[in-house]
Amino acid sequence: LPPEYHDFFGTRSAISVAGERAPSGALSLTSLSVDSEALSLSGQLDLLPSGLPARFDLTAKLGLASGAPVLLPVSGGQTFVQKGTVSLAYDSATSDGWTLDARLAALAEPTAKVQSLRLAGSGRIGTADGTPTAGGTLTFTANGIEMTDPALASAVGPFVTGRTVFFWQKGKPLRLPALKLIGRDLSLSGLLTLDNLSGGIDVTADLDARAAALSNFAALAGQPLSGAAEGKVKGSMTLLTGAFDLETTLTGQDIKTGSAEADALLAGTSVIEASAKRDEAGLLLRSFHASAGSLDATASGRLSTGKNDLTAKITLPDLAVLGRGYRGALNATARVSDVEGAREISAEAVAKNLASGRAEIDRILAGESRITLLIDQRDGRTLLKSLDLATPQLSAKARGTPEGAAQRIALTARLANAALLAPGFAGPVTLAGTVTDTGKGYGLDLKGTGPGGTQAAVTGSVAADFASTDLKIAGTTETALANTFLSPRSVQGPLRFDLQMKGAPGLQALSGRITGTDLRLTAPTFGLVLQNIGLRADLSGGRVALALDGALKAGGTLALKGPVTLSAPYAADLTLSLDGAHLRDPELYDTRVSGALRIAGPMTGGAKISGALTLAETELRVPSTGLGGAAAIPDITHLHE
DSSP, X not given: OOGGGHHHHOSOOEEEEXXXXXXXXXXXXXXXXXXXXXXXXXXXXXXXTTSOEEEEEEEXXXXXXXXXXXXXXXXXXXXXXXXXXXXXXXXTTTOSEEEEEEEEEEEEETTEEEEEEEEEEEEEEEEETTEEEEEEEEEEEEEEEEESSHHHHHHHOSEEEEEEEEEEETTSOEEEEEEEEEETTEEEEEEEEEEOTTTTOEEEEEEEEEESOGGGGHHHHTSOOEEEEEEEEEEEEETTTOOEEEEEEEXXXXXXXXXXXXHHHHSSEEEXXXXXXXXXXXXXXXXXXXXXXXXXXXEEEEEOTXXXXXXXXXXXXXXXXXXXXXXXXXXXXXXXXXXXXXXXXXXEEEEEEEEOSOHHHHHHHOSEEEEEEEEEEETTEEEEEEEEEEOSSEEEEEEEEEETTEEEEXXXXXXXXXXXTSTTOOXXXXXXXXXXXXSSEEEEEEEEEEGGGEEEEEEEEEETTSSOEEEEEEEEEEGGGGHHHHTTSEEESEEEEEXXXXXXXSGGGEEEEEEEEEEEEEEGGGTEEEEEEEEEEEEXXXXXXXXXXXXXXXXXXXXXEEEEESSTTOEEEEEEEEEEEEEEETTTEEEEEEEEEEEEEETTTTOEEEEEEEEOSOEXXXXXXXSOOOSOOXXXXXXXX
């Protein structure tokens, strides 16, 4: 024996059995005993030819004399117990009643500890119409439960108690007509019958369950659950085959899941009702109905290999119940059916005056929105056959075509007016091209147009998990499209971009060049007009190297060069050069500036500005109102006077 079991068996262990079987089939065990250092068991048993016991008497004592925990010789993880007793008795010569009392103290195994366990019962054994019968009442208690997993500890709680009445008659099911289990904030009650125990184990149930505090299951579910739930299950099932015929109802009260939208929908009472049957022909969903707030969902049909036909409907007449600025009404239907050896999944949704709380999106969704989807599943492949989206402002279509092991999807989309998304960018936006699904990734060949003569082409590939890209992005646009965001400043002139994205999506993977010629920038607040601007921006490794030069309309030139990191804190090393730049404020000054300034450091704050500027003949004007302001003038050190 393994040395760890020495305390249980000790230096000497013995098993003794004495008995006989009569020609009539009666069995008599006159003596049964097991003795070891930690176990003492003795008993007697007499069975009648009918199989009913005439007498049994079993007593057992478990534990060490010292009271120390002992390791039990059982499979699985190491299981210790401090002490235990069993007493089971029946003698038909004196009574038809039987009794049971079994107790364990300080049970411990790797995943749990239980301070005390008890199973007690009593009942009667006899015959009814010449058929053996047995029945009684069993009670079960487990106190001081400590699970090593905190999530399980919260769900199970510190105690569980149970009670059931049972009745058995030979040739008939075992009935448990009054089953009841109680835990912390948990209860289960109802009736069970068990039949065909040597076959598939047929169970008939009529059970009610209640969880008064779903917060106990939050850690186990991995989300902040709260609220209460009640459930009812009625019907039959075969455990070994998985067949069932059940009706269920689940009722929730003020359930919260940590999602603001779901919590708003589940406020108050929510109900799910279902009636379903599963057998060798498949799953028959006779009915399914869910209601929560203003949500109403139904489903019915059959799921079976080659014979699927399931339909579902969802109605949500007022999305405002979800909060977060949602509004509008939604009606959707979906169907799963088998057609000519393929599974077809179709869906259609109609919405009116949808709103998401984001003004630019809401402008597109105003009015009636309609979407239809058709998917084909065949030979283990899922193929998009068609997708159509239409709102008063947006239309989009996708059509899928199988090409060997790949699928080619042709896309077209049109937004009537880009100003709906970005005020000031008036004009339509279009997209057309193909996306090829190879199974390992997606090949892109897309072209788009937009306001201001914007044109763009995207070609290349994207990994199936979007973890890597190999794309070329090229086109032209008009800088004036940004004027809405620059006001009161304005810019005009064409931009050309020729970029690549290779690697994990993000600025680090972006490289290439953006160029602009003959650009014009107007800053009326400062009385500046910069014209004939040339711009070159080279992107690589998450940085952009800028080179910009232009002529001031009032005279002189300006140039800006240097790199800028494209992530916070946007470290830069820029040089601003001025050559005879004519700067003028009619009420304050008129001068020409030459020189260079260096801007080095984070652009979000803390950058160092250094350099030297030379002012040519300068005219200062003192307004008749004075220089204004009552604040003290700080000390000023004049250099190179």
